[in-house]
Amino acid sequence: MTLTPSPADPLSTLDPWLHELQDWIACESPSADTAAVTRMMELAARRAQAKGLRTESIQLAGTPAPALLVSNRAAGDDRAGILIIGHLDTVHPAGTLARNGWRCVDDRLYGPGIYDMKAGVYLALEALGELQAAGGRTALPVDMLLVPDEEIGSIHSRTLTEDWARRSRYGLVCEPARARTGYCVTARKGTGMLRVVAHGRPSHAGVQHDKGRSAIREMAHQVLAIEAMTDYAQGVTVSVGLIEGGTTRNVVPARCEIFADFRVPDQARGDALLARMRALSPRDADVTLEMTAEMNRPPMEPSDATLALLARAQACASQAGWTLGAAPMTGGGSDANFAAAAGLATLDGLGPDGDGAHTLDEYILVSTLAQRLAFWRLLLQSLD
Numbered sequence: 001m002t003l004t005p006s007p008a009d010p011l012s013t014l015d016p017w018l019h020e021l022q023d024w025i026a027c028e029s030p031s032a033d034t035a036a037v038t039r040m041m042e043l044a045a046r047r048a049q050a051k052g053l054r055t056e057s058i059q060l061a062g063t064p065a066p067a068l069l070v071s072n073r074a075a076g077d078d079r080a081g082i083l084i085i086g087h088l089d090t091v092h093p094a095g096t097l098a099r100n101g102w103r104c105v106d107d108r109l110y111g112p113g114i115y116d117m118k119a120g121v122y123l124a125l126e127a128l129g130e131l132q133a134a135g136g137r138t139a140l141p142v143d144m145l146l147v148p149d150e151e152i153g154s155i156h157s158r159t160l161t162e163d164w165a166r167r168s169r170y171g172l173v174c175e176p177a178r179a180r181t182g183y184c185v186t187a188r189k190g191t192g193m194l195r196v197v198a199h200g201r202p203s204h205a206g207v208q209h210d211k212g213r214s215a216i217r218e219m220a221h222q223v224l225a226i227e228a229m230t231d232y233a234q235g236v237t238v239s240v241g242l243i244e245g246g247t248t249r250n251v252v253p254a255r256c257e258i259f260a261d262f263r264v265p266d267q268a269r270g271d272a273l274l275a276r277m278r279a280l281s282p283r284d285a286d287v288t289l290e291m292t293a294e295m296n297r298p299p300m301e302p303s304d305a306t307l308a309l310l311a312r313a314q315a316c317a318s319q320a321g322w323t324l325g326a327a328p329m330t331g332g333g334s335d336a337n338f339a340a341a342a343g344l345a346t347l348d349g350l351g352p353d354g355d356g357a358h359t360l361d362e363y364i365l366v367s368t369l370a371q372r373l374a375f376w377r378l379l380l381q382s383l384d
Contacts, residue, residue, distance in 0.1 A: 017126055018369065020047070024118045025111035028097055029148075031089040034065040037148040040088045041068045044125065044146060051129025060156040065089075065148035067157055070125065072132050073141040081141035082383055083168035083344065084128070085161065085335050086121035086175075087150030091358050100360050108354075108363040115362045120174035120351025121146060123369065127376030139384035140169060150335055153296055158338055165339040170309055170383050171346035173336040177353050182368070183327035184313070185349035186306055189235065190270050190299035191333040194260040194277055196222055197290040198245075202254035212252025216245045218287040219256040222280060226260055229276055235265035236273060237331065263331045266299050297333040298341035305345035313347055313379055320374040350376075 029040035045055040048070040058067040068088075073081070090113035102111040128142055145164050147157035154161065165171060177183060198219045203212030229238045238260055245256030264270040277293040310326055317324035327349065336348035352372050354364035 017122075018366075021114075021119060021122050022102070022111075024122055025102060025114050026097060028092065028094050028112065029089050030091070030093050031149055031152045033094055034063060034148075036094060037065040037089050041066055041146065041148065044068055044088060044121070045070070048125060048129060048144075051125075052132045053129060058160065060148070060160065063149060063156045067148060067160055068146040070128070070144040070146070071142065072128060072138065073143065077141050079141060080167060080169040081143060082138070082170045082172065082380065083164050083339070084124050084142065084144040085147075085171060085173045085339060086117060086124065086144070087147045087154075087335065088118065088121060089148050089151050090116070090118075091151050096360070104366070107365050107367050109366050110361065110363040112360070112362060115176045115352070115354040115364050116357040117175050117351050119354075119364045119369075120176055123352060123372050124172070124174050124350075124376050127373055127380060131377060131380060136381065138380050139382075142380055143168065147335065154335055154338065157335075161335050161338045162342045165342035165344040165346075168344055171336065171339040171344040172350055172379070173334060173339070173346065173348040174351050175334050175336070175349050176351040176357060176364075177349050178327040178330070179355040179357070181325065181327060182322070182353040183325040183349065184310070184347050185300075185330055185334075185336065186302045186310055186326045186347065187265075187329040188297075188300035188333055188337055188348065189263040189265050189329060189331045190267065190295055190337065191297040192262045192264070192270065192274070192293065192295040194226065194238075194258075194262060195292045196226075196258050196260075196280070198222065198256045198282070199288045199290065200252070200254050200256075200284075201286060202247075203252045205250045205252050209252060212254075213284055213286040214252050215256040215287060216253045218282055218284050218289075219243070219245060219258060221283045222289070223258060225280065226258075226277070229262075229273060234269060235329070236263070236269055238262045238273070264295075264299060265329060266301055270295055270299065297337040300334075300337045300340040300346065300348070303340075303345065306340070306347065309345045309347055312382060313350075313375075316378040316382055317371075317375050319378055320371050322368070322371045322375070324375075
């Protein structure tokens, strides 16, 4: 599907590379549709190859959709370099574009996945490609790792990201800038998941109520205890987001299951919270609890190296004509969590300004794209 702006559309006056971004929007790539994500990877690979960059498709264990590695490394150059991290899967199911359309209203360009995070990947790739096509060399080799499964927890690509993070010197992540501020991200909370299953004893709710042991009643106590682990002062949040139990109205329920999400600002608080969760015990001695509690993304904690990288990025942004700030710690996770936890100085949220991630009103601000592109070119050239 090729998106053609109307004569009155301000896109008609923009550079050709922005029109190619429209093709990226049209190539819908929901995480669960491996064929669609693969097509998106191939589209990005063709763009990189057209700019003279080397590409490699990397098959991941457990999923047919590959990751894509783009690089400007010269043969035999094995130095630790700059790692650009991005993902090309989206949360939007196939058909979203046909149902909801795309549009450019004033300065806002709307499209599923454009803010999170196809535009960010495109800008970084375009900057690297322009440097390569112009014969400009970066002081350090640049490797761009694009994964197919970030929106579902990077369950297949995590080890690949961590491996590249350990062999790199700087990490730059193409997630979108913080909404309404344009700031980048230097700190993210760690994210985790808790699953609890209560096993009780079924009985007839009218004839032998006393013989039953209600798993739902037990779980009600556990939900209150779990939710009480939220501590805003410590930056810890716990939310039971899903509950399921019982079979029918007149049976004392024998089973109840919950899933909870938790966020922590650092590993120490994460370890303490996990210990509390794993120490949960049933109120009813005749009910048993089955439990799984784990972190799926470690906290992204700012280091001195990250703050030094931020200062260099801020200088490049100033040279490009805008001011780059650092947002407060955010509760959302990204692949930056993995890179930072592996010891890599990492900046996140370097994509374009906009808002509406994961919604049908997702958009980027067209007027900020030229400055962001200039910023990426300057940053990739300045890091050594």
